[in-house]
Amino acid sequence: ITQKDLCRWAKLEFNLKRAPTQPTMSNILKHEHLFKDNVLGVLGSARKTIRPTRHAHFDQVLANWVMERQNKGNITGDMIKTKGRELVKQMGLEGKLGFSNGWLASFKARHGLMKRASNLPSDKMGLSGVGGAAGPGAGALGGAKDGTGGYPGLMDGNGGMVLPNGLSVDPNYMLPPVSMDLTLEQIQDMLRDYVPSDVYTVDETGLFFRASPNKLVQGDEAQTLLADEARLTVLLATNADATDLMEPYIIGSVLPPKNIKMASISQLGYHYVCSSKARMTVFIFQQWLRDFNARMASAHRNVVLLMDNAPSHVLGCVALSNVRVIMFAPHLGMKVQPMRGGILAAFKGKYRLKHLTLAIDHLEDGMSDIYRVTQLQAMRWITEAWQQTSKEVIVNAWKPLGISAPFPFDPTMESADDKNVEEELWGLLYCLQLSGVVNTKVLVNSRWENDIHKRLNEDMIEDPQENEEEFRMPEPAPIDQQAANGADHLPNDEEGGLQPLSAKEQLKAFRDVIRYLERTGTADARDPQLLNVIDFLKKKQLSLRFDNASNTTLTI
DSSP states (O other): HHHHHHHHHHHHHOOOOOOOHHHEEEEEEETTHHHHHHHHHHTOOOOOOOOOSSOOOHHHHHHHHHHHTTSSHHHHHHHHHHHHHHHHHTTTTSSSOOOOOHHHHHHHTTTTTTOOOOOOOOOSSSTOOOOOOOOOOOOOOOTTTTSSSTOOOOEOOOEEEEEETTOOOOOOOOOOOEEEEEEEHHHHHHHTTTOOOGGEEEEEEEEEETTTTTHHHHHHTTHTTTTSSSOEEEEEEEEETTOOHHHHHHEEEEEETTTSOHHHHHHTOOOOEEEEOOOOHHHHHHHHHHHHHHHHTTTOEEEEEEOOOTTOHHHHHHHOOEEEEEEOHHHHHHHHHEEEEEEEEHHHHHHHHHHHHHHHHHHHTOOOOOOOOOOHHHHHHHHHHHHTTHHHHHTTGGGGTOOOOOOOOHHHHHHHHHHHHHHHHHHHHHTTTTTOOOHHHHOOGGGOOOOOOOTTOOOOOOOOEEEEEGOOOOOOOOOOOHHHHHHGGGGEEEEETTOOOOOHHHHHHHHHHHHHHHHHHHGGGGOHHHHHHHHHHHHHHHHHHHHHHHHHHOOO
């Protein structure tokens, strides 16, 4: 079920004059915990509308600080207020915020941090996530004789249990069902309870989306060279049979200008959030996790989600009704995490093909900054590259976890796809005179792109700024009208017949046709048939470029 389906359902179910927009539905699902709490009366009998804060970046930074420390020890209301006052000074917001008890209550409610407690769900699992396995849909605490799940806590004045981190738990609230430090055999045993379509994995990767290839391959100097390079962090999730490649969750460091609202970005089909330095934070990860759980709940599915034990992967008090989480132990994740088993490399390979192809277009057009691309263009390529990632590559990456392909699978197809991408990348590098300088494997797995998670004490108070240029699609290059208008304008036999085209003219014809298809097909940019046609033409174009580069010398 899609968000558009939910919009149509809401119109009929609640007899609305018009269906909610897709961005509205996305916002509802993202803040599900607020609406659910309000309906259930968790906020008390005198419920109030929870309005967004006027200082969103401050609110996010403080919430992230709290969420990072949920599993580190006691977090009291006074500690939250003290940290808030400290951030206000650092961010130049003195006098604009008051830290009353009312503010604290609103802050906790806004981020799902205020929960009452009386009894806990059943499943022997500690809040830290360390414990035994459980079946689909199981809770995360409970099972002990005293009803507290064996977790050391204190009773509040109303008979509820207050957890050591200062939070309390709603009687109807399920702490995240999560398992950690399991052996490979234990994980494989748990996965047998699920069909491949209900087994998901999630991981993040960094992407220097317009860096030149030679910058990515430098040794220790690369860190300095890439310090000022624009970067995106991309969260990708898929299931084991590759039937659900979820939309990429893209994190950038700049905001769209006021005339391009975030809702407009969402309407274009991109899930984009903003973070200082394009870091993945606990706040953003929990936001995605709520979206994921809501998606599964709306489809009435119980699934398992595998992930690394990364700094930002803190589940805290996110209510997961339909998702069970397995966190790989660090030593195990490096070996069996499917994303590390070829999926991320295949995705990046598809992206680099698009970027280097455009670079050669720019070179042939006589541009100076041939690697220049806007963030919005990169976001489009990210979406397309993820869609074009081979199903065989994805399915094969699950083998170490004991999950086999649910359909006839030819392992040679996966190696053939890898080989084709590598050959195409090498061909593009050859045309750019970089084939002897850049190793294609570095383009799809640069170690300098992997520093993406916010560190616990990292300064993140810098407010992301608007950048209109990054959210503008590049002006399309002019199309030769004779090529665009087709055969009607070609010379006929009486005029001397068709003249053979020079290599330069052939390359220009390819560029014109591909640009025409990409420009006129914008509305259907994710149409697999259109993408396949463009991909076919680009391969033919690359073959011609390779032959031409072998006979001429290009100067960059």
